[in-house]
Structure formats: C-alpha cells, structure tokens
Amino acid sequence: MATFFGIPVILPAAGYLQSVVPIVLACAMLAPLERFFRRVIPEVIRGVFAPMLSLLITCAATVLVVGPVANTLSNLIAQGLLAILNVAPAIGGAAIAFAWPFLIIFGMHWGLIPVMMANFGTLGYDFIVPLTVGTNFAVGAVLLAVFLKTKKKDLKDTCVETLASAWLAGVTEPGIYGVLLRFNRTFICMALGCAVAGAIGGIASLHQTVFLTASVLTLPALYGDMGIWQVVQALAAVVVAFVLTYLFGYSDKTAE
Numbered sequence: 001m002a003t004f005f006g007i008p009v010i011l012p013a014a015g016y017l018q019s020v021v022p023i024v025l026a027c028a029m030l031a032p033l034e035r036f037f038r039r040v041i042p043e044v045i046r047g048v049f050a051p052m053l054s055l056l057i058t059c060a061a062t063v064l065v066v067g068p069v070a071n072t073l074s075n076l077i078a079q080g081l082l083a084i085l086n087v088a089p090a091i092g093g094a095a096i097a098f099a100w101p102f103l104i105i106f107g108m109h110w111g112l113i114p115v116m117m118a119n120f121g122t123l124g125y126d127f128i129v130p131l132t133v134g135t136n137f138a139v140g141a142v143l144l145a146v147f148l149k150t151k152k153k154d155l156k157d158t159c160v161e162t163l164a165s166a167w168l169a170g171v172t173e174p175g176i177y178g179v180l181l182r183f184n185r186t187f188i189c190m191a192l193g194c195a196v197a198g199a200i201g202g203i204a205s206l207h208q209t210v211f212l213t214a215s216v217l218t219l220p221a222l223y224g225d226m227g228i229w230q231v232v233q234a235l236a237a238v239v240v241a242f243v244l245t246y247l248f249g250y251s252d253k254t255a256e
Contacts, residue, residue: 022067024114029066030058071118081115081128085202093131093202098195100132101139101187104176120211130206130226133214134197134237135190139175140166141238142190145245146179150252155179170213189249193241197233204229 037050084092103109112128119126140163147159162175180187206226212218214234222230 022062022070025066025070026058026062029061030054033057085127085205089202089205090199091202093198093200094195095198096128096131097134097198097201098191100135100198101172101176101191101194104135104172105181116211120209125207125209126211127205127207129208129211130230130233131198131201132194133201133222133230134194134233136166136170136172136214137234138190138193138197138237138241139172139180141193141242142186142245142249143175143179145242146183146186146250149246149250152252167216170215170218183250185254186245186249189244190241192244193237193239196240197237200229200233200236204233206230206233 034050034054037053038046041049041053081092081096084095100109103112109132116126116128119128143159143163143166147156147163150156150159158178159175162178165171165174176187180190206229208222209225210221212221212225214222219231219234222234
C-alpha cells in the first residue's frame, strides 16, 4: 500500500494522472487557503510562505482525504449508471441521452465529465459518452429541417452557421441557444432523437476507449473505436430528429 510520510494512502489503480474531480476539489481548497495565509502572514515573507503553506496543506489533504473520497464518489456514480444500463439498457440509455441536452442548457453536463474521465482512468473505457454522441447529430438534423422549412432569411443564415458548428466542430450550444430554444418544439424533437440514439447505444452496450467530440469529421474514428453501431446510432438521431422537426416541430406560422 502507498504511504504519505508513513500514513497509508488509498490510491486508484491508475493513480490521479487521469483524474479530474480530485484536482477540481484541490483547486477549490487551495484558493481560500492562500487568501487566508495572505491575510495572516506578514507582508515581508508573504510572497514565499503563503503559496508554500497553501500548497503543502492542499497536497497533503488531497492525497489523504479529498482524492480517495472524490474517487469513491465518482466510482459510485459510475457503478449506479452502469447498474441501470445492465438492468434496462434501452430505457437507461434513452433516459441518459434524453436528459443530456437539458443538462447542456444549464451547463450541468460538465458535472458528468469528471465521471467519464474517471471511467477512462479506472476501467479503460467509458459507457456514458457513447450514449450522448447522438446529441450533436440530432441538433444538426433539427437545424437542417428548420433551414429547409423556413422562408426567413435571417433564420436560414443562423441555421447554416450553427449547423456547421454542430456537425463539423461538435459544438451544439450555438444551435441550441440560437434556434432550438427559440422554438420549443424543435428542442423536444431533438431530445427524442437523442433518446432513440441512446436506446440503441444502451442495447449495443457501446464502450468508448478514447474521449472524442462527436462530429461528422470524427465519425470514422468513432466507427473505428466502437464499430458500426456507433454509425447506426448517429444516423438514427439524425433521421428521427429531422423527420419529427420537419413534420411537427417547426413552421413559420407557429413561430410568429
């Protein structure tokens, strides 16, 4: 067992090299510690001792307490999600994928990124990322459907710009905030497309061994990592989101 000055330390198998949560918590601890020491230490030695003491305490606390606790919490979350997918893969995959765009709106999706990174570090793969791949493709499909249906030039221009962002760069926020949230039904159509893709990912038990942003340009790499079902998942997201949006999600009359 590893030790820290003779004190036993619980370390993950891969260490903290690929960890995210412990580092975030360590930084959150370091900042107020340094502010405290800068207040209480005389100015003549503050520049040397304030950062040194802050770093020493933070390092010790991270190795002994914060790291093991954060690593355990990340593992528990991952095991809980994995249990849901094992019991009901289609429902679990659809639920996670359907919720993902709603998490993006509030920036809450970043809360699961550390769990994904912890999975890569401890398991060698992640099973959450594949369920969210359909989001970027579904957003682009909705934007394409709105572009084809609308006669408003400014909206067409916005759709083209945000479609390129979603499908080529894997960045969906411009499309979500610029178009989908303006027309609520398009957002629901997109989320349903994500759910179908997530259900496929759950049934196929897709595991991703590298962290890739999903886009048209990275689709060959995703195929190489997870096989044909990843492509099927992306196509399902596009077809479902596009058809629902074109038929029910948008019209210039209801948008006025």
